[in-house]
């Protein structure tokens with residue numbers, strides 16, 4: 001039976017690196033993204049170059065109707081298979097001090113980073129339970145572990161993901177499903193280059209003992225390990241990858 005891995009937000013950055021690494025591990029990769037089709041096509045090319053196959057499955061993780069439509073179609077096309085690996089990676093930031101944060105900013109960050117986890121996991125969990133095997137990795141953040149100015153909404157979502165990971169692990173582990181969270185520090189992707197947070201990034205950077213940003217591939221190696229048989233006895237954990245910053 002083929003092993004299918006669904007990675008949300010896999011068109012760019014950390015998600016793309018995870019897609020390539022899981023392809024090297026022999027998974028068929030389902031590449032989710034919101035709108036950047038060109039970048040997602042490039043991820044698919046890299047997945048094939050890594051020796052596996054994949055497909056694109058665009059949907060907005062904050063919209064349950066879109067998720068259900070896309071996954072209904074996927075399950076109909078794969079009646080004898082299930083999604084064995086789920087990486088809840090899609091995420092956005094909307095940095096703003098609490099004083100000026102608009103309700104829309106708060107809700108969009110919670111919707112994508114936290115509610116997306118709920119909508120996607122709920123749909124995929126059933127197949128894992130039936131087959132008594134699965135791997136769920138939630139991409140949290142150091143922002144969910146320590147305070148960073150301007151990131152109240154993001155920290156709330158990422159800390160909630162850690163709580164959800166621990167709780168779901170207690171429900172799922174007896175059914176052969178491990179659930180873990182990975183909490184990256186500053187990783188060199190567009191999420192930090194694109195946003196106007198340079199002073200905060202600089203302050204944060206100054207406190208990284210390794211004095212460099214992490215690479216998306218370094219996060220992907222950890223996720224690959226957590227999805228492998230070597231990690232069979234690891235569940236409900238939060239693993240930081242931050243150059244020693246916490």
Ligand code: NAP
Nearest residue numbers: 009011012013014034035036060061090091141187189191
């Ligand atoms: P990124 O380079 O900005 O990529 C974000 C990815 O998420 C893209 O594939 C994007 O798709 C997708 N996405 C955004 N909103 C979505 C939605 N509503 N539905 C579906 N997909 C959506 O970000 P990254 O740095 O790789 O971050 C990946 C994860 O790591 C996030 O959860 C982030 O919070 C976490 N993280 C990152 C860092 C860091 O320093 N980079 C640190 C800690 C944690 P499109 O291409 O279609 O827009």
